Amino acid sequence: MRHILSLLLENEAGALSRVSGLFSARAFNIESLTVAPTEDPSISRMTLVTGGSEEVMEQIIKQINKLVDVIKVVDLSEARHIERELMLIKTQAKGAAREEVKRLVDIFRGRIIDVTENSYTIELTGPGDKLNAFLEALDRRMILEVVRSGVSGIARGDRAIGI
Amino acid sequence: MTEPSQKEKLRGAEIFVRALKDEGVEHVFGYPGGAVLHIYDELFKQDAVEHILVRHEQGATHAADGYARATGKPGVVLVTSGPGVTNTVTGIATAYMDSIPLVVFSGQVPTALIGNDAFQEVDAIGITRPCVKHNFLVRDVKDLASTIKKAFHVAMSGRPGPVLVDIPKDVTADVCEYDYPESIELRSYKPVTRGHPGQIRKAADLILAAKKPMIYAGGGVILSNAHQELTEMTQRLGYPITNTLMGLGAYPATDKQFVGMLGMHGTYEANMAMHHCDVLVAIGARFDDRVTGDLEKFCPEAKIVHIDIDPASISKNVPVDVPIVGDVKSVLGDLTELLKEDARQPDAAALADWWQQIADWQKLDCLRYNRNSDIIKPQYVVEKLWEVTGGDAYVTSDVGQHQMWAAQYYKFDKPRRWINSGGLGTMGFGVPAAMGVKLAFRDEEVVCISGEASLVMCLQELSTCLQYDLPIKIVSLNNRYMGMVRQWQEFFYAGRYSHSYMDAIPDFVKLAEAYGHVGMRIEKSVDVETSLKEALAMKDRLVLMDFITDQTENVYPMIAAGKGQNEMHLSPEQSSTDRELA
């Protein structure tokens, strides 16, 4: 099963490699991982998408918790939560395709954030499957470049992860 | 008006040495080099911290490790950058696998050069990351003292383990105020020590309802200094108990409730009792694959209680029914209190039947061997060593058959006396570890049981033993084979002894003498006891006893990797009974 984990960790050199090293050393899989400092610059927040059986997930969470730099781990998928991912796409945009792409961007509530005679750069946020759907809707041959941020997640409602 | 408090300003190297002193460190095992010369200069100027100059950095880590296992204090190592620190990796990994507290200080190139492929630069933090509990790079002299405090705190608390502190050379030259914190808090690291009362209550219920109980105690009991609590509870209940290789000495081996070690080379009775028990109480043990064998067949009838300070050890390999996260000492204390107050008693009739069943398994006498052989049997040497040392020596070992015979035939009644590399299985561990133990306990008998292949892996430390007057005794069980490898090749590769024999074995007597020690070669069974006594009588000399043993001897019982606990190979002595007695 797919799980989305939220981590608070010390914002220290090497903390990221401890988490990613743990996953490779213990043969756990990582689907995506994003990390950045929080409003408190001494703390980073990481969102990690992974998967495995119940037993594997239990080990993953315990092993992450064991890392000395990790302050907290929460499995967001255990309760209602929101996932968002940012995607930047550069596509060809010539002739008839120019209108076609623009229409598609509007349907997906994306934004064109840079334009040249031949191309658009598009910004799109949403859950991963929405981004996938957009990519599928585009003519593959027109895509020049895709950059995805990986998933960020947060709990719904008043629940907040703090230290 | 009050004066602003004046704190001393010191150079990083001085801070380093002062911090060790303030931490109560008495011994450091190390080897100098460019990146740590400022520190070595400070060591030279004082005598509160004694530095032991080893002959190889691997030796330093194993010596510090042996010291830590025997004393319960952290082992401290100091090495230079580059090859100095890479040489410690095997020793650090050895300590990591067995949860031994070490603090390893490595020199690093100056901060401005980090990342430049500077002379003797390696990414020590990166190289050691997977085999330390934690590591630190000190970038600023202002963080040096507090980082040292953190390193000792992390190494010693919770599930202990090795911590590396990498110190760039410029940090040891920079100056700042010295302030060594009394204690330290890490918001991201707070190990649980008290067990959950509700869980302990559930454990008590299960334990008291057992008809075929079994206690399985491991290295965590020793790390927690909880042997008394374990012994008290076990004797109050009257239940059978087994120890893992790492747990030997946690419960007195000569006590009648002790059924021997369990696992791959455990006793028949211990493994059979595991297989048939209905309640298993696992205490500070981590269900290693050398213990469980085939997980599908492990303790098929048992409800399991597991006490461990590391939540990640619980339900990792075997799902458990009552997990208790906490320090063994505290949890067993609470559990015993509950058992005392409880009006219920263990089911005496069921327990009597269970002990009868165990006694039947014990009749097989699975550790029997030919005691009348002229050729020296390795088991005989260990048994005699146990006798002549009154069972009271500190025994270290290397890795192989000799290690298993030491574990099976030396009956440890006290904790911290049996010192071996279980998790990593590091050949070369024995001699330096014995050296570290002897340094801590100069008046005690310290014996290293080794094999001729393991022995040469860290033999250079014989020089260190001479320099610091550490007269350990070495018992070499010389079978002219990497016996453990040969045994597997005999069993599983139709006797194709691929590279498990060494043609050019050194003359160990001369080798001992070359290092300034005493060497003895013993070739006949009749001479075993007298030679041991003779060697042990040389109190102030290191004696290497080279016992020429039976080349074909194997370690029994044996559960082949991946087999069930009840599927044991027994020795040819018992081959007619090589069967499942279930």
Ligand SMILES: Cc1cc2nc3c(=O)[nH]c(=O)nc-3n(C[C@H](O)[C@H](O)[C@H](O)COP(=O)(O)OP(=O)(O)OC[C@H]3O[C@@H](n4cnc5c(N)ncnc54)[C@H](O)[C@@H]3O)c2cc1C
């Ligand atoms: C050649 C060879 C053969 C071997 N054969 C066998 C064999 O037949 N039988 C055998 O048993 N082993 C054998 N081993 C050793 C085996 O590989 C493991 O090292 C060993 O079984 C682990 O012992 P343990 O479970 O006691 O755990 P340890 O490695 O000692 O781990 C201790 C456990 O206790 C926990 N702990 C630590 N401190 C505390 C505390 N204060 N409170 C609570 N919990 C704590 C830790 O979290 C950990 O889970 C062999 C090794 C070699 C090299």
Ligand SMILES: Cc1ncc(C[n+]2csc(CCOP(=O)(O)OP(=O)(O)O)c2C)c(N)n1
């Ligand atoms: C550093 C290292 N290399 C290889 C091994 C694999 N190994 C395990 S036991 C063994 C043979 C040990 O031979 P010896 O020291 O003579 O002991 P014996 O088994 O003969 O008693 C080997 C090579 C190991 N455990 N450690």
Ligand SMILES: [Mg+2]
């Ligand atoms: Mg050998």
